Amino acid sequence: MSSRETILQRLRNRTGGELTVPECDFSVLQRPDWSTAERVDRFERMIESVHGEVHRCTDDNWMNRLAEILATRGARNLLVAKTHEISQSLRNAGRNDLPELLIYDEPVHSWKGHLFNEVDASITSTRGGIAETGSLILWPTVDEPRLMSLVPPVHIAILKASELYTTFHEAMKAQNWSAGMPTNALLISGPSKTADIEQTLAYGVHGPKELIVLVIE
Amino acid sequence: MSETAEHTDHHIDVKQFHPRAQAAIQNPKIRKNFRSAMDGLMSKRKAAFEGWDLETLRDLGANIRMRALANLPDLLEQLEKKLTENGVKVHWAVDGDEACRIVRDICKARDAKTVIKGKSMVSEEMELNHYLQEQDIEALESDLGEYIVQLADETPSHIIMPAIHKNTGEISQLLHDKTGTDLSNDVEYLTASARLQLREKFMNADVGVSGVNFAVAETGTLCLVENEGNGRMTTTVPPCHIAVTGIEKVVPTMEDLTGLLALLTRSATGQHITTYFNMISGPRKAEELDGPEEVHLVLVDNGRSSIYQDDELLDTLRCIRCGACMNHCPVYTRVGGHAYGTTYPGPIGKILMPHLIGLDEGRHLPTASSLCGACGEVCPVKIPIPDLLVRLRQESVDGDKLHPAKVRGHGAKRSTMEAMIWKGWAWMHASPGFYRFGTGAASKLRALQPASAGAWTDYRTAPKLAAKTLHQRMKERGQ
Numbered sequence: 001m002s003s004r005e006t007i008l009q010r011l012r013n014r015t016g017g018e019l020t021v022p023e024c025d026f027s028v029l030q031r032p033d034w035s036t037a038e039r040v041d042r043f044e045r046m047i048e049s050v051h052g053e054v055h056r057c058t059d060d061n062w063m064n065r066l067a068e069i070l071a072t073r074g075a076r077n078l079l080v081a082k083t084h085e086i087s088q089s090l091r092n093a094g095r096n097d098l099p100e101l102l103i104y105d106e107p108v109h110s111w112k113g114h115l116f117n118e119v120d121a122s123i124t125s126t127r128g129g130i131a132e133t134g135s136l137i138l139w140p141t142v143d144e145p146r147l148m149s150l151v152p153p154v155h156i157a158i159l160k161a162s163e164l165y166t167t168f169h170e171a172m173k174a175q176n177w178s179a180g181m182p183t184n185a186l187l188i189s190g191p192s193k194t195a196d197i198e199q200t201l202a203y204g205v206h207g208p209k210e211l212i213v214l215v216i217e
Numbered sequence: 218m219s220e221t222a223e224h225t226d227h228h229i230d231v232k233q234f235h236p237r238a239q240a241a242i243q244n245p246k247i248r249k250n251f252r253s254a255m256d257g258l259m260s261k262r263k264a265a266f267e268g269w270d271l272e273t274l275r276d277l278g279a280n281i282r283m284r285a286l287a288n289l290p291d292l293l294e295q296l297e298k299k300l301t302e303n304g305v306k307v308h309w310a311v312d313g314d315e316a317c318r319i320v321r322d323i324c325k326a327r328d329a330k331t332v333i334k335g336k337s338m339v340s341e342e343m344e345l346n347h348y349l350q351e352q353d354i355e356a357l358e359s360d361l362g363e364y365i366v367q368l369a370d371e372t373p374s375h376i377i378m379p380a381i382h383k384n385t386g387e388i389s390q391l392l393h394d395k396t397g398t399d400l401s402n403d404v405e406y407l408t409a410s411a412r413l414q415l416r417e418k419f420m421n422a423d424v425g426v427s428g429v430n431f432a433v434a435e436t437g438t439l440c441l442v443e444n445e446g447n448g449r450m451t452t453t454v455p456p457c458h459i460a461v462t463g464i465e466k467v468v469p470t471m472e473d474l475t476g477l478l479a480l481l482t483r484s485a486t487g488q489h490i491t492t493y494f495n496m497i498s499g500p501r502k503a504e505e506l507d508g509p510e511e512v513h514l515v516l517v518d519n520g521r522s523s524i525y526q527d528d529e530l531l532d533t534l535r536c537i538r539c540g541a542c543m544n545h546c547p548v549y550t551r552v553g554g555h556a557y558g559t560t561y562p563g564p565i566g567k568i569l570m571p572h573l574i575g576l577d578e579g580r581h582l583p584t585a586s587s588l589c590g591a592c593g594e595v596c597p598v599k600i601p602i603p604d605l606l607v608r609l610r611q612e613s614v615d616g617d618k619l620h621p622a623k624v625r626g627h628g629a630k631r632s633t634m635e636a637m638i639w640k641g642w643a644w645m646h647a648s649p650g651f652y653r654f655g656t657g658a659a660s661k662l663r664a665l666q667p668a669s670a671g672a673w674t675d676y677r678t679a680p681k682l683a684a685k686t687l688h689q690r691m692k693e694r695g696q
Contacts, residue, residue, distance in 0.1 A: 002309070003309040003310055003311045003315060003518075004309040006311055007293075007309055007311060007464065007516070007518045007522055008290050008293065008294070010518075010522040010523075010525070010526075011289050011290040011293075011464075011522055011525055012290050014525055014526050015526045015527070016526060016527055016528040016531065017528055019283075019286065019287035019528075019531075020283075020287065021283075021284050021287045021288065022279075022280040022283050022284055022287075023280065024277060024280045024281050024284060024473070024476070025277065025280075026277065026472060026475065026476060028269075028270055028273040028274050028277055028476075029274075029277075029475055029476060029479060046489065050492070104506060105506075106506065107506050107507070108454075108506055108507040109456075112420055112454075113420070116416060116419075116420055132489070133489045133490040134489075134490075135490055135494075140508075142502075142504045142505050142506065145505065145506040145507045145508070146449075146453050146507050146508050147453060147454070147507045150446060150449050150450065150453065167475070168474075168475050168478065168479075169472070169475040172471055172472065172474075172475060173472075177436070177471045178435055178436065178470060178471045178472065180436055181436045181437075181438050181471075181496060181498040182498065183303075183497070183498055183499040183500065183501065183502060183505065183508060184453070184495070184496065184497055184498070184508060185438075185496040185498070186449075186493060186494065186495055186496065187490065187493070187494035188492065188493060189489075189490045189491065189492055189493075189494075190492045191492070192444070192445055192446035192492055192493075193444050193445070193492055194361045194362075194408060194444060194445045195378070195444075195486070196360070196361040196362035196365065196378060196379070196380055196445075197361070197365075197380070197385055197388050197404045197407055197408065198250075198254075198383075198384050198385045198388075198404070199253075199254055199257055199378075199381075200385070200404040202404050202405050202407075202408035202409075204408075204409075204412065205361055205408050205411070205412055205444075205445045205446065205447070206359070206412060206415065206416075206419075206445045206446035206447040206449075206450055207445070207446025207449065207450075207492070207493070208446075
């Protein structure tokens, strides 16, 4: 008998009594219906409490803010998606105050060393955010691959204020996650950190040292 | 078969709990490191649940886990079906040895020489690192705490914070000795050095091995909870990802994650959420530019299906591995994680490990408790840990005639003398004449009572027998 059958059979033929299936009431996770402004406030507070940055922008000025952020950090380049509208507008803007734009358009193995050692910052879109915990929802795609939000030391994310949900539960229901998930999905709630050395917080242990969110209001 | 205990902890005799606990208690550094860490974790947890209806939330957590366990075999099959559809290869292992062999075979098939590891307590249970090393495959831990523990050739002393027994100075010295970094008390510098060392390893590793916090059956999704990003690196950068998990980690729906995640991170470290909640549902698709080409899941039984047989012991399997029970345990806080000599220390270890290693080997574990009840009160899924400790104590002496003992190695602590004393005790209390005679005689002879009663009176005053029995006093009062 295979191990699979051995295990399943042992579980199916358990010696105890019939197991009851309890009801699960998720209403304890509900929060009052916050307004968009309240959600943005809460999101900002939560992200800042874990060492992240939130910049409130509009459709017209986010690129200016981005340029400032990158200039302050002396970023030599910015990793962008191949076709996403964020990437398109940056490339079409023809600005000279932005660093070199690197396009993630090749499989990672052909430029792993460059990605790990030479890329200073990246910018990605999000599938919304969660106000209660200060989390970004990312579903990496062919266009915006997984490592964009992980390897560069600075990760900049664009979040539309209108796509900010109150709780994880609400976001998941609204986006119908139970119907099927992509190969990889993420909640990101701050820069990479650790407290493994005597409970002292240190940032940027393996992932980005900085998480900067541009909230488009 | 899972009934044989091929795996006990590496070089450690679990039965030697008492000498290890004694040594730990007398080590001020260990006392201080654990005390300050546990105090911090307790207050952070408390703050994180402020404003929550915690009892109702814990009920939800318990119900989610109970619902999953009630349908465990069906859910495992559903999980396997979904994952297979998604392109993930699912393997089953009755014990740690078989799980190790599965990991080895996957590595060998890819001609893999280096494995980078994310944090996984199941892989600690399997002793995967030692096994792979013997097979000439380098296995390197990438979680900072696990990395430190591996450099020191130790085992984790806490399931969430593996290196909590070391202070900054000790870690600095260790990193200096093993990796050549400068001696420094600057945690940022030490962390940055480790980042640099491990980045190279992530880039070049052939295989990534991780654990799983929750596996969702309805979508075939493996979830990892972490702060560092090493878990994401491990599961994204190498061309092959192998996830190992206990069979109890499956939940039916994505919705279940919301309740369990809310409880897990707040209970564990007092965080509202961790930096990353990573949900993996399949390998890289043909058109994708990164992610592993191959994803495997190894479902490990290793004693869990035995726990599953019994209605009371079953509650052990609800555990979501937050570590809150150890953070709040007065015994753990004083003796630290290594004293137990087991993969899982503290209260959860005391009720889980006897099933994994046998109650003969783990005979002292259920007694390493004052039964204060703190663990049961903070458990996010309401595991009645104190009740289970009592149950295991009974099983270790075969002490409950109405409920025959079931755990492998039960009765290891049974002593004929003790059993006879209890028999006599029961008989005396069931015979009024002898009871009066016995208690009366004991009162009269109270002067002969020894002043000390072994270890009991080391730190306590010996209770004195009363001059008159309760029966005599009641008689005097005319009642």
